Amino acid sequence: MGIDYGTKFLELRKKNKLSQKDLANIAEIGQTTISDIEAGKKSPNAITIEKICSALNVTLTEFFAEERPQLEPELRRLVDTARKLSPEQIEYLQKLLESISKD
Structure with missing residues (x-):
């Protein structure tokens, strides 16, 4: 089972109290891209993941770390x-x- 990018990004975006538009502006990517990723319509490429993580102040290591109960x-x-x-x-x-x- 792969990573659910949309759900993780949505949770992090809400935790940072950002709208999709805010995140898109900070990450310098289209708001439609953010929307499509969060809706599960699109999988982000490596550059997009890096830009979104940077905008959310999350390192790639933190983002990809598996949460362990x-x-x-x-x-x-x-x-x-x-x-x-x-x-x-x-x-x-x-x-x-x-x-x-x-x-």
């Missing part, structure tokens, strides 16, 4: 601890967790 603190501790284990220990832990969860 945060783990609850208890699960985060478990994952952090598991990362320190050897492959054999991880296998034992996996078996233990599976046996515990078979209630």
Whole structure:
């Protein structure tokens, strides 16, 4: 599944309290282009993505970074601890967790 440019740009534009016309002027691209991208009628090219991101004060890295849901603190501790284990220990832990969860 590809990135939904229109939805991401729309969210960022609203977060920045900009109209499509404002964004188009700052990014120096046509308002119709902004409208078509947000409506999903058109996919932006690399230059357009860069211009829109720049106008929205978002780096390309930030724009393309996948949002990862945060783990609850208890699960985060478990994952952090598991990362320190050897492959054999991880296998034992996996078996233990599976046996515990078979209630």
